[in-house]
Every structure is written in C-alpha cells, then in structure tokens.
Amino acid sequence: MTRAIRDHNHCGFAVQEEAAAFVDLVNWVTNGIKPAGDDILTPATVADPKFGCQFSVPGHARFASCAP
Numbered sequence: 001m002t003r004a005i006r007d008h009n010h011c012g013f014a015v016q017e018e019a020a021a022f023v024d025l026v027n028w029v030t031n032g033i034k035p036a037g038d039d040i041l042t043p044a045t046v047a048d049p050k051f052g053c054q055f056s057v058p059g060h061a062r063f064a065s066c067a068p
Helices: 015-031 043-047
Strands: none
Touching: none
C-alpha cells in the first residue's frame, strides 16, 4: 500500500498525514483491514493534477490546492 503526499521533499509529509497513516497501519495489522492507497504505477494517474490529494493535508508549499 502506497500513499502519495503532495510535497517536494522525500519526507515532507505533515504530522497529520503521518498520524493518519500510522492509525491506518495499526488498524491493518490489528484488524486485517487494508487501508486505501494511491496508484503510483499508472502514468496517467500520476500525471493527473489532483494526484496525491486524497491523503495530503492542505498547505504544502508550491502545490496547488486540492480543493475542488
């Protein structure tokens, strides 16, 4: 399971993003419920301007807002 975060840095995720991912990981290990993730292998999906919006919190520098 992979999640895209809209940031230029390798580890540029926000605390809220890290916490949500950790809760989902614990739920997966404890209850067997695999969390949602992003399709990072399909070029057209990655090229979409909204790629990475599902799991990113607003405010990452140099990225357009994910709001509709």
